[in-house]
Amino acid sequence: MMKSDAVFHFWFPVLAIVVPLAVIVALTDQFGGLSLQRTVIEMLISIVIVVGLYIFVGNSGIISFGHATFMAIAAYASAWQTCCEMLKPITMSGLPPFLRDQSIPLLPSALVSILLAGGAAFLTGLVLMRLTGLAASISTLAVLFILNVVYSNWDSVTMGSASIVGLPTYVTAWLAFGCALLAIVVAWLYQTSAFGLAIRATREDEVAAAASGISLYWSRLIAFTLSGFVVGLGGVLQAHFLGTVSINNFFLSFTFLALAMLIVGGMGSLAGAVAGVVVVTTIVDLFRRLEAGISVGGGQWSIPAGTQELIIAAFMLLILIFRKNGIMAGREIGLPQHTHREKGLVHG
């Protein structure tokens, strides 16, 4: 049995992330304006997505450009099940009858969508995880392009590159927070488990991991699949927050932003993944407002559209050059060192 002290130590890094988030949500829920509340919800959804990405990229050290694929799969699946019952037979006539002619309740549809995303990640992983790190990264790019080409042109089912609109928007701040909490807890349990330890060893040194009896292939496949499920959850949330789904939102720009968040915070730790989301969301939101224009001393003043993207890219490069392990430098937020042994688990 773990003593309660040890339990506290084990969960402390999670609490150190989640409690401040809960405070942010509670405060903005009470006192924030509508646009701030929306920003906070977007941030929480980004946390789900980036933590999902982190489960693979952070633990394995292999960059993936393909995770937007699994989000898109989940988002579209959810749209097919829940969207616009009246219009579906016309706009998405190619859907099978059981989807075309009825809507499926929200919770089961969300679960099915997430399962599909995880299943797609598993199948993709079966093939890609055989490759060496860089070849695997480039191949995830191939996956992203394949899905983009297919969904952009499969007009009778996806409405091509047009947006599907009219999804039920049920995502509130507290629901998004609950999902972020779930993603963080899943990531934490995974990275402190035997599987998590094994894959982190392959990240540190593939050769020494093999000499320790660790299978590169299986440990990567497990991480890839699990992260597919979690980003699938992110995809469903995003779809039902915006109320629309469009394949263009799951392509390179989105992939860049998600990776930038992970890199800025530091892909080596869960705390880094979350910190990166918070920092990048703040910068993006700030510059988005400046681009929209603010009134200074009676006059309207704005910066050119596109500045925000330049800033984020430059910021990410500066982080890579001057603090290459990101803001959190690959560390979790642990309690100060003391001699108690059980706290060893805390380093994840």
Place this chain on the structure above:
Amino acid sequence: MSRSSKERLEARGVAVAFGGIRALSGVDLSLKRGEILGLIGPNGAGKTTMVNVLSGFQRPTSGAIRLDDIDVSRLSARKIAQAGVARSFQAARLFRAMTVEQNLSVAAIGAGLARRPARERALGILDWMGLAGKADLRCDSLSYGDERRVSIARALALEPSFALLDEPASGMNDAECEALMELIARLPERFGCGVLLIEHNMKVIMGVCERIHVLDGGQSLAEGSPADIQMNPVVRRAYLGEKASDRTLAI
């Protein structure tokens, strides 16, 4: 291959060629559980290549590796590790961003343990090696000597039938080296494993090994008890020929 303990690890007529260079040619070597076999030879004799072949990191060009009479030459390094052949590396190759305990636990997990039992095994080994206090330190904060000790401990966390230690004492001072050799001498009794020990320092190796195998230029030069090897004129010539100032001369 099953995980049960094995009695004998053998190389039969092993040859390895890199392009035109023959790193090993026709080497026979046999390691029994419970014994410590020294593998010595001048630089470039093929010692590390031999360890790479025995641990599955290098396919032999010809010849075979047998574990209890089963040919394992075509198994991956991971499978060989799981079958009970552990190795350490000349450069420690620790998982640097992980703690000492986690480094050992990875090997225990590789051997099939779940997280909790892996941790218990890791702490047990660290305790035995006098490293218990360092269990929760990150490996990138360890001293050089501790890095070397942890890399051996990690190999042992597989609870292997055979441990192949590639110059475990390299870069250590005399006192550290002596302490390490005392520890290695106790491995067979504590873990019931056979040990293959590569070491440059002849004096050191004479004290720990029951048998010594000498490689030179990729070929077996001699094998026998420390006393035999010490007296062997061929061995003496091979070593004398290499470098007169080498401390390996201090037999």
Place this chain on the structure above:
Amino acid sequence: MANIVQVLVDAIALGSLYALVALAIGLVFGVMRLINFAQADYITIGAYALVVPTASVTPPLLLGALPAALMIGGVLLVVVVLALATERVAFRPLRNSNPSTLLISSFAVSYFLQNLVMLVHTGRPKSVGIGQGLASAVEIAGVRIPGVQLLTMVVAAGLLVALVLFLKKTPLGIQMRAAAENFQMARLLGMPANRVIALAFAISGLLGGAVSLLLTIQTGTLDLRMGLMPVVYAFFATVIGGMGSLPGAALGGFLVGVASVLLQTYLPPDLRPFRDAGVFTLVILILLVRPQGLIVTSAAKERV
């Protein structure tokens, strides 16, 4: 059914275009283990240098207004300088990072450059007319071949030969090949790392500039993403060719180009939009059979 000769010409023209881009990617990968996303933006910016930055859809010509020789020289110079600048500013400080960090940094550089072009030129596609005279078809042995395709083939073949001669015959070229095979060893043997890396970027810029011009003449349009598809194809070319192998990169480039043209020609019309997906699936299937690529180099394997 399409004329076999025409299909062949198309396939070779596109294949050699992708081979050029793949060589640019492969050279830089060889000397610093960097898969350079920004190659796409070298191509894009080279093309945009032809016109004056305006919001107009039919912008006035800038470099494009110069006589052919000066125009070509100008575009090549712009792209070479750009490539060297990205190396100096972004990639040199990261030189000792691991390949994942380098990959992601080039993604950031690419994103930066792409948005910079958008800020300067706006995001609307533009039309630009250079080399119209080349658009007319030439009749060879009873087959009408578009002049642009011929030009692409001639230029690509010429550059490939020049590059091979450079790599095989000149001391710098030989150093560069040595570096691509084993960078650490080459460095130990006294290779000037800064110079060789800068040279690799300069060549990648030169090839990028050539591709800019060829693409612009072919399509007559400028688009923020015009460099993207060739570079993505080139990525896959270098991966299936075998990372770190220059002949592999060229071979892979030809393969993906030819595959693309064949699918475009022989797929049923309603499946043609899915052509790229087909090529990329093919790439993944090849990797499934040969995870190390077609030509395995020592760079692909890690030493124990």
